[in-house]
Amino acid sequence: MVKEGMKNVVALESKxxxxxxKKGELEYRGYSIHDLAKHSSYEETAYLLWHGRLPKENELEEFSADLAGRRRIPPEVIGPLTSLPDITHPMVILRTAISYCGSLDENLHEINPEENLCKSKEILAMIPTIIAYAARLREGKSLVHPRRELGHAANFLWMLKGSEPDPIEVxxxxxxxxxxxxxxxxxxxYSSRIAASTLSDxxxxxxxxxxTLMGPLHGGASQAVIEMLKEIKEGDLSAEEWIENKLDEGEHIPGFGHRVYKTKDPRAIELEKIAKRLDEKEGNDWTSLSNKIEKIVDDKLGLNSNVDFYAATVYVNLEIPDDFFIPIFAMGRIAGWTTHMMEQYKENxxxxxxxxxxxxxxxxxxxxEER
Structure with a gap:
C-alpha cells in the first residue's frame, strides 16, 4: 500500500x-514539555536528550562549561561568512558554515559513541556563534565574540546585540x-537519520x-507567520478580511495545522505565554493580534495553531530579523537532530x-537516427 508523504507510517522505534x-502531549525521554519549559534550561534539556536522564547539579555545571568552551568557530570559517552574496538566506549561510566546520574536523569519519557525542557538542555550541556572526556581518557591525560565563541563550543574545542580555529575554x-x-x-x-543510516558523518x-528545515512547510513557516502579522498590522484590511482573501485565493494560512496534532500544539501553549510576557515588556500587541487570528482560523477552518505561530511573536520581540527565524529554530532543534543521529548509529x-x-x-x- 502506498501512503503519500508516509502519513501514518511507523518507520522506526525510538526512546x-x-x-x-489526540491529547496534545509531547514528552522528551518521558518528561512533559510543559514541565521542562517551566523548570529546565536548554543545556539541561540537551543533556537529557543525549544521556537519557536528567543531570545532577555538578554534572550540569561541567556539561554547561564544556559547551561554553566550544563556542568559538574556526577562523577559517569566518572568511566565507563575509564573502557570500548579499542575497544569501541565513539558512544557506548556516548550512554552508556547518559543512565547512566538518571539513576541519580531523576525526570527521570516525563513528563511535565518544566521537559522536563530541561532535554533537561542537555543533550545538558553534551554531549560535555562526548565526550571530552572520546577522552582525550583514548589518555591517563588528563581531561580538562568545563569553564562557554566560548560559547558552544569554550568550547568543550577547553576541547578536552586543549588549548585556535582559533576563526576561534570556x-x-x-x-x-x-x-x-x-x-x-x-x-x-528524518533526513538526518537517513544520512546517519548510510554511515555518513x-x-x-x-x-x-x-x-530540509528551510522549507516553508517545515521551519520556514515561522518567517511566513511574521510576514502575515506585519502585513495585517500595517495594511488596510482587517484580520478577517485578510484571511478571507487568502482563503479565496486558495492559499494556506501559516502557523496553523499539523500532521500529528489534532489539538493545539502543546509547544504553542507555552510559547503564547512567553510571547505575552515579551509584549508586555516591550509595549507591543503582537499577541493580541495573534489571538484574534487564531480565533478566526479556528472558526473558519477548525485548525489549531502550531509551534511556528507564537514563535514568530517571540522572535520579533527579541528583535531577531525575520529571515533569521528559521536559524533560531535550527539552534534549538540541533539537540534533537544529534540525538537521533546517535541513536541511529547505535543500532543502524x-x-x-x-x-x-x-x-x-x-x-x-x-x-x-530513427527517432
Whole structure:
C-alpha cells in the first residue's frame, strides 16, 4: 500500500520523544514539555536528550562549561561568512558554515559513541556563534565574540546585540529553544537519520537537516507567520478580511495545522505565554493580534495553531530579523537532530524504502537516427 508523504507510517522505534496527537502531549525521554519549559534550561534539556536522564547539579555545571568552551568557530570559517552574496538566506549561510566546520574536523569519519557525542557538542555550541556572526556581518557591525560565563541563550543574545542580555529575554529564548529541541520524526530529523543510516558523518547529517528545515512547510513557516502579522498590522484590511482573501485565493494560512496534532500544539501553549510576557515588556500587541487570528482560523477552518505561530511573536520581540527565524529554530532543534543521529548509529539499519512504479514498461528502444 502506498501512503503519500508516509502519513501514518511507523518507520522506526525510538526512546527519545513521544507525541500523543489526540491529547496534545509531547514528552522528551518521558518528561512533559510543559514541565521542562517551566523548570529546565536548554543545556539541561540537551543533556537529557543525549544521556537519557536528567543531570545532577555538578554534572550540569561541567556539561554547561564544556559547551561554553566550544563556542568559538574556526577562523577559517569566518572568511566565507563575509564573502557570500548579499542575497544569501541565513539558512544557506548556516548550512554552508556547518559543512565547512566538518571539513576541519580531523576525526570527521570516525563513528563511535565518544566521537559522536563530541561532535554533537561542537555543533550545538558553534551554531549560535555562526548565526550571530552572520546577522552582525550583514548589518555591517563588528563581531561580538562568545563569553564562557554566560548560559547558552544569554550568550547568543550577547553576541547578536552586543549588549548585556535582559533576563526576561534570556528566559524567553531559553524556553523557546527547549520547546524546539526535539519533535520525533519530523522531516528534518528524518533526513538526518537517513544520512546517519548510510554511515555518513554527523556534519553531513546536520547539513541535510538544515536544508530540509528551510522549507516553508517545515521551519520556514515561522518567517511566513511574521510576514502575515506585519502585513495585517500595517495594511488596510482587517484580520478577517485578510484571511478571507487568502482563503479565496486558495492559499494556506501559516502557523496553523499539523500532521500529528489534532489539538493545539502543546509547544504553542507555552510559547503564547512567553510571547505575552515579551509584549508586555516591550509595549507591543503582537499577541493580541495573534489571538484574534487564531480565533478566526479556528472558526473558519477548525485548525489549531502550531509551534511556528507564537514563535514568530517571540522572535520579533527579541528583535531577531525575520529571515533569521528559521536559524533560531535550527539552534534549538540541533539537540534533537544529534540525538537521533546517535541513536541511529547505535543500532543502524540502512533506511531505504520502496516505491511503487506507475510508469510505462517494456518499451522498445528506437535508435537515435530513427527517432
Amino acid at each position: 527519545i520523544s513521544r507525541i500523543d496527537g 528566559e524567553a529564548l531559553d524556553t523557546d529553544l527547549i520547546l524546539h529541541a526535539e519533535h520525533t520524526l519530523n522531516a528534518s530529523t 554527523m556534519y553531513a547529517g546536520i547539513v541535510s537537516a538544515t536544508g 539499519k540502512l533506511i531505504r524504502p520502496l516505491q511503487k512504479y506507475v510508469g510505462e514498461t517494456e518499451k522498445e528502444y528506437i535508435p537515435l
